[in-house]
Amino acid sequence: MERFMELYSEVYRDLYRLAYYYLGNAEDAEDAVQDTALAAYEHFPGLKQKASFRPWIFRILVNHCRRCLKKRKRTMYVPEDALEVCGLETADLSLQTQVLELLSVLKEEERLIVVLTVFGGYKGQEIARLLKKKHSTIRSKYRRALKKLEQELSKEPKGKEMRR
Numbered sequence: 001m002e003r004f005m006e007l008y009s010e011v012y013r014d015l016y017r018l019a020y021y022y023l024g025n026a027e028d029a030e031d032a033v034q035d036t037a038l039a040a041y042e043h044f045p046g047l048k049q050k051a052s053f054r055p056w057i058f059r060i061l062v063n064h065c066r067r068c069l070k071k072r073k074r075t076m077y078v079p080e081d082a083l084e085v086c087g088l089e090t091a092d093l094s095l096q097t098q099v100l101e102l103l104s105v106l107k108e109e110e111r112l113i114v115v116l117t118v119f120g121g122y123k124g125q126e127i128a129r130l131l132k133k134k135h136s137t138i139r140s141k142y143r144r145a146l147k148k149l150e151q152e153l154s155k156e157p158k159g160k161e162m163r164r
Contacts, residue, residue: 004044007053008037014120015061021115022065032068036061055129062112062130105152110145113138 015036019029040057047056103111109131116122116130124142128135 003050004041007050008040008057011054011057015057018058018116018120019061019065022062022112023068028068032061032064036064039064055126058130059132102149102152105148106145110141110148113142114145114149117142 012033015033016029019032019036020026023029023032036057040060047053103114106114112131113127116127117124122130124138125135127133128138131138
């Protein structure tokens, strides 16, 4: 129990960020993280390598979020305050709005890969393990997503370009 709580406390904030982004609201995110923690705790003794805890619990969370979305029969969207929840509260409102609009042009899996990379700080191999996909697939989808974002940015009128 003590080891589980130690490992869980290290990833809680990142779990919540991902769930919030993926599900679109605080209540659903809290429920998803709580359900994930319960499922992980129940199966923790069966985890062979405790060093694999982080990708293992994130996989549980992603699967839970997907089931929730399937139940709601709606597509994923980006909440208006997602950047604040992800620790970017210092970004101005105009920039936040532009980033959220950009992310909305991506497919669900592309958004997840971009968010895990940008907001979560995950590497391609970690995301591949988390999503149970090949690393090359994740790299391709990430590049494709970035290309879509670049194309979308090039469509923007000069006065609405994103500031750095």
